[in-house]
Amino acid sequence: MSEETPDLAPILAAEGISLRFGGVRALTDVSFAVRRGEIFSIIGPNGAGKTSMVNCISGRYRPTQGQIRFDGQDITRLGPNRRAALGIGRTFQNLALFGHMTVLDNIMVGRHHLLKSGFLRGMLYWVGGAQKEELAHRREVEEIIDFLEIQPVRKAVAGTLPYGLRKRVELARAVALKPKLILLDEPMAGMNLEEKEDMARFITDLNAEWGMTVLMIEHDMGVVMDISHRVMVLDFGRKIAEGEPDAVLAHPEVRRAYLGEDALEAEPVEA
Numbered sequence: 001m002s003e004e005t006p007d008l009a010p011i012l013a014a015e016g017i018s019l020r021f022g023g024v025r026a027l028t029d030v031s032f033a034v035r036r037g038e039i040f041s042i043i044g045p046n047g048a049g050k051t052s053m054v055n056c057i058s059g060r061y062r063p064t065q066g067q068i069r070f071d072g073q074d075i076t077r078l079g080p081n082r083r084a085a086l087g088i089g090r091t092f093q094n095l096a097l098f099g100h101m102t103v104l105d106n107i108m109v110g111r112h113h114l115l116k117s118g119f120l121r122g123m124l125y126w127v128g129g130a131q132k133e134e135l136a137h138r139r140e141v142e143e144i145i146d147f148l149e150i151q152p153v154r155k156a157v158a159g160t161l162p163y164g165l166r167k168r169v170e171l172a173r174a175v176a177l178k179p180k181l182i183l184l185d186e187p188m189a190g191m192n193l194e195e196k197e198d199m200a201r202f203i204t205d206l207n208a209e210w211g212m213t214v215l216m217i218e219h220d221m222g223v224v225m226d227i228s229h230r231v232m233v234l235d236f237g238r239k240i241a242e243g244e245p246d247a248v249l250a251h252p253e254v255r256r257a258y259l260g261e262d263a264l265e266a267e268p269v270e271a
């Protein structure tokens with residue numbers, strides 16, 4: 001591996017990742033690295049292996065071959081909870097909120113995962129030490145609520161909110177875990193234009209103001225090219241391109257395999 005300057009040092013490095021489901025090759029020898037502080041997106045047609053790759057990183061799937069390093073540590077064999085504790089957060093393609101709970105409680109649930117021993121913590125609460133911690137938690141949660149502009153609905157039951165807002169609450173819950181790297185699985189899916197614009201702004205602010213490194217899968221090419229620092233393209237489980245958005249868009253194999261010339265002409269993208 002080449003020498004890296006500190007800010008270009010990868011926070012996440014996947015090397016030679018292959019994943020098979022029986023006869024299906026979901027991923028074949030995919031290597032890439034996400035730099036600390038960047039927004040990195042994975043794109044590709046349906047079935048290209050994007051979610052499989054994210055699941056390999058979050059620990060939901062274990063690759064058939066290859067190694068994943070996070071923050072300098074080999075995490076290939078760690079389970080999802082250990083990876084979350086190391087600082088890998090995620091949101092899901094389909095909403096995963098507790099619909100009957102309030103927005104605030106949903107986000108607090110995220111926070112409680114930060115604490116390793118729930119039982120011991122419960123005991124300590126009554127002794128007093130954890131009470132202070134609880135207050136500090138609340139303050140931080142309020143900060144996240146402010147940041148994601150969900151104050152007006154903080155007491156609302158999550159299941160009653162419009163879809164776009166629920167997605168934002170889900171993001172808040174993932175952010176509440178204070179991950180160093182956040183994995184976003186189609187954060188704009190099912191959103192209208194305004195909701196997408198809001199979500200794009202929150203993601204860029206999380207990245208720029210809170211210093212969170214973002215790894216995102218997203219089908220909306222406009223958004224991807226607009227907010228990503230770098231993009232990787234998968235096709236049939238293989239990496240066909242990686243680089244800055246403009247370079248990736250210009251890549252002949254990407255044009256052929258994924259976008260199609262028509263799509264490119266119809267949708268000019270600003271640098």
Ligand SMILES: Nc1ncnc2c1ncn2[C@@H]1O[C@H](COP(=O)(O)OP(=O)(O)OP(=O)(O)O)[C@@H](O)[C@H]1O
Nearest residue numbers: 021024025026044045046047048049050051052053
């Ligand atoms: N749990 C699984 N069992 C069997 N095959 C799977 C499983 N998960 C994914 N696959 C297969 O692996 C390949 C890659 O799927 P994956 O969901 O990772 O693609 P994707 O790029 O995320 O697609 P989409 O954009 O449709 O979400 C597909 O052929 C899919 O059918």
